[in-house]
Amino acid sequence: EDQVTQSPEALRLQEGESSSLNCSYTVSGLRGLFWYRQDPGKGPEFLFTLYSAGEEKEKERLKATLTKKESFLHITAPKPEDSATYLCAVRPLWPGNTGKLIFGQGTTLQVKP
Amino acid sequence: GAVVSQHPSRVICKSGTSVKIECRSLDFQATTMFWYRQFPKQSLMLMATSNEGSKATYEQGVEKDKFLINHASLTLSTLTVTSAHPEDSSFYICSANPRTGNTGELFFGEGSRLTVL
Numbered sequence: 001e002d003q004v005t006q007s008p009e010a011l012r013l014q015e016g017e018s019s020s021l022n023c024s025y026t027v028s029g030l031r032g033l034f035w036y037r038q039d040p041g042k043g044p045e046f047l048f049t050l051y052s053a054g055e056e057k058e059k060e061r062l063k064a065t066l067t068k069k070e071s072f073l074h075i076t077a078p079k080p081e082d083s084a085t086y087l088c089a090v091r092p093l094w095p096g097n098t099g100k101l102i103f104g105q106g107t108t109l110q111v112k113p
Numbered sequence: 114g115a116v117v118s119q120h121p122s123r124v125i126c127k128s129g130t131s132v133k134i135e136c137r138s139l140d141f142q143a144t145t146m147f148w149y150r151q152f153p154k155q156s157l158m159l160m161a162t163s164n165e166g167s168k169a170t171y172e173q174g175v176e177k178d179k180f181l182i183n184h185a186s187l188t189l190s191t192l193t194v195t196s197a198h199p200e201d202s203s204f205y206i207c208s209a210n211p212r213t214g215n216t217g218e219l220f221f222g223e224g225s226r227l228t229v230l
Contacts, residue, residue, distance in 0.1 A: 034218055043119070043206045043221035044157070087156065100147055101219060103156040 002027045002092050006104035013078055013111050021073040021086055021107045029093030033071050034101060035064050036087040044087055047073075078111045085109070116140055117209050119222035126197055127230055133193045134225045136163075136207030142187035143209035147219065148180075151204040163190040163207075197229040 003026045036044035048057045050066040057064050063074040085108045089101035116139040126132050144165045149157040162170040169182035181193040208219040
């Protein structure tokens with residue numbers, strides 16, 4: 001069964017304290033791994049797509065990496081405005097004719113000034 | 114990035130009534146849209162895939178007679194919660210992929226908070 005597990009469930013950081021969020025996945029085949037940011041009461045906002053092991057992508061203070069079993073979202077010197085829930089999702093190879101995503105439970109990040 | 118719009122953002126209704134939620138792709142055409150449901154402090158669960166010009170595909174356990182989906186055009190999909198009950202109260206989010214095929218990211222709407230009294 002295709003599955004996505006994120007850890008930790010919640011993370012509290014001081015402003016400037018770097019850390020990483022983990023996303024472990026089990027899929028029959030990976031068509032893509034996605035990171036989203038979700039603010040309370042809002043829809044997910046797209047951050048990154050990773051397609052193959054070894055791939056890395058960066059955007060401001062965020063950097064996403066991918067291995068064959070997991071992905072990390074590294075947050076460097078976070079600011080309070082980075083506080084949000086970060087969702088990881090995978091698009092499995094099968095079924096092949098849909099674009100649906102399987103989401104993890106999310107990591108809720110709180111950055112204190 | 115691509116913009117997906119949902120309306121209404123919040124709706125409160127009485128038990129037994131029906132509620133319609135709209136999802137529009139504003140700057141691209143989407144032959145396929147997806148409807149997700151999210152309970153508090155939980156992740157998104159796919160309910161159904163909305164296909165333009167054909168019937169929606171529902172995930173296992175989702176009642177198709179209760180959650181009616183109509184993909185009226187290449188830019189509009191609607192979700193109607195029929196005979197709503199308090200347990201249907203949830204955050205409903207639609208998404209669409211501006212690219213054809215199965216590549217690329219899904220862009221999400223702002224979500225619609227349904228409260229059934």
